[in-house]
Amino acid sequence: MSKAPENFLASYQDLSELPDNLAHNEYIKNESRYLRGSIDGSLANPVTGQVAEDDQQxxxxxGIYQQDDRDxxxxxxxxxxxxxxxxxxRARVPGGISTPQQWLTMDKIASDFGNDTIRLTTRQAFQLHGIIKKNLRPTMQAMDDVLLDSIAACGDVNRNVMCNPNPVESRAHQEVYQWAKRISEHLLPNTRAYHEIWLNGEKYPVRQNIEVLKEPIYxxxxLPRKFKTVVAIPPYNDVDVFAHDLGFIAIIHDGKLQGFNVTVGGxxxxxxxxxxxxxRTADVIGFCFPQQVLxxxxxxxxxxxxxGNRVQRKLARFKYTIASHGLEWFKQELEQRLGYALMKAQPFEFTSNSDRYGWIKGHDQRWHLNLYIENGRIKDEGDYLLRTGLREIAKIHRGDFRLTANQNLIIANIDEQQKPIIEQLVASHNIKTGEEVSKLRRHAMACVSLPTCSLGMAEAERYMPSLLDKVEQLLVRHELSDRAITMRMTGCPNGCARPYIAEIGLVGKGPGKYNLFLGAGHYGQRLGVIYRDNIGENEILSVLDELLAxxxxxxxxNESFGDFVVRKGIVVPTNTAQDFHFELQAAKAS
Incomplete structure (x- = not known):
């Protein structure tokens, strides 16, 4: 691994010119005037539907990605x-909690400016596709009217903070959510660029010393690359805490929040x-009290x-910083900056990383309906009127909507009087509550990939449902339909649907070709290992048929599929780069 500058800020922050060996994005940020760049000019250019190259970063x-229809x-x-x-x-939705009015606004934007669909992401956010350049400002302003924004939903900053959205079990869950929201707000960039460009905010003179004070964290x-933070509440690991840069695992005793175990480096x-x-999966490094979280x-x-590595962008994620310097170095550096050491991590146990479907009554006697949303796509299709039904529910709902990390949706905090009304709307629009689909499908996810994602090498969202049909047939054949197996697919190796911690992970390699990963922990606690390289559907099904038999x-x-393939020696689990790629070579050789 190439060595980056020991401390970027100490070495380069005060120089008028950066060294010439940094990743190109560093020069873009350096000249951006705190994220302004030439975005205003790009938006005003009527000749092209794109923005200038540096502005694309x-x-x-x-919160915006430029795309094109690759079809x-x-x-x-x-x-x-x-x-x-x-x-x-992407609209930023800390912890995935949205008001009915916010839902209606996103639904209207999807019709007025988007492609008539909404996507619920694997990071509990709204995602809209198909917005043309001239409609970006109206979109941002419509979101602002209902207190939504897309600040830091993408880019080299901390992104949408995820949190278990479960409203059912105790008041402590609401307290944990509030901490997730505070983390999100605390780590937002302070530049006024978003308000100036998109909301017609007052333009401030850009003087470096003033703006540095406005970005005390960044x-x-x-940052060198994107950074992702999550908050988990055992026994549910629905947010996949070990897959993220920074995690907080809530420790709740007798219904009261004690504090959080801290995880780093996923x-x-x-x-x-x-x-x-x-x-890489994250390490648990200690425990902190709630007042220490920020x-x-x-x-x-x-x-x-x-x-972080600002020379090689592919090695700039936090996991490589820890791998390069060592976990003990990191803990010492954190202790020095905090002025105290974290306490010893507290015991915890995860027993699930999926959602609970159907109707559940909470501790406060309110009802909550967890719906199954295939790959998070909100649309009408035939007599499956999901989008229309949710729109009608939002018009009368007095609670809130909760986006889950598994791309599903909870209609939450329904009072007893409204429950039959919402039940009728769900039934009349043929909305799925989860009981209608297989356990395999309930534990499946796919990224968007083609036709819009520029990184997509193979299909994902459009292909996954038909592949699941065929894997379901294998499960029926082997009398395994009642066994829950996590299966995830991405169109490229970036891992947006977190396939590397799925018991069956498929990562796009080329048109119709995937790398097959096996052996991850059912609760997201262990990485899978590549088992076959660059294979198509026939071989995927053949391999799975043999293993499922x-x-x-x-x-x-009660043994999970991931644990089984590890116990049988079919794959050997690993969390190091050397072992990970050794297994890749073995897969190619086989």
């Missing part, structure tokens, strides 16, 4: 037209064929700000 900090690229090229550019926008250059992305890159979060972020014959009582 800066708009990510504002139409070749035809448009033949017609000598530029690609059909549009933009994907400074002028923000991350899913890698690069095909590059042995320096690999996914300080811990801030100092973890500043360590990554100062020591073995599982049916030889699994122990």
């Amino acid at each position: 800066l708009i990510k900090f504002h 139409q690229r070749n035809e448009r090229r033949k017609q000598k037209l530029e690609p059909l550019y549009s933009f994907m926008l 400074g002028k250059h923000y 991350g899913m992305g890698m690069t095909h064929g590059d042995p320096e890159t690999h996914p 300080a811990v979060a801030e100092q973890v972020v500043t360590i990554q700000r100062d020591y 073995l599982f049916a014959r030889e699994a122990e009582a």
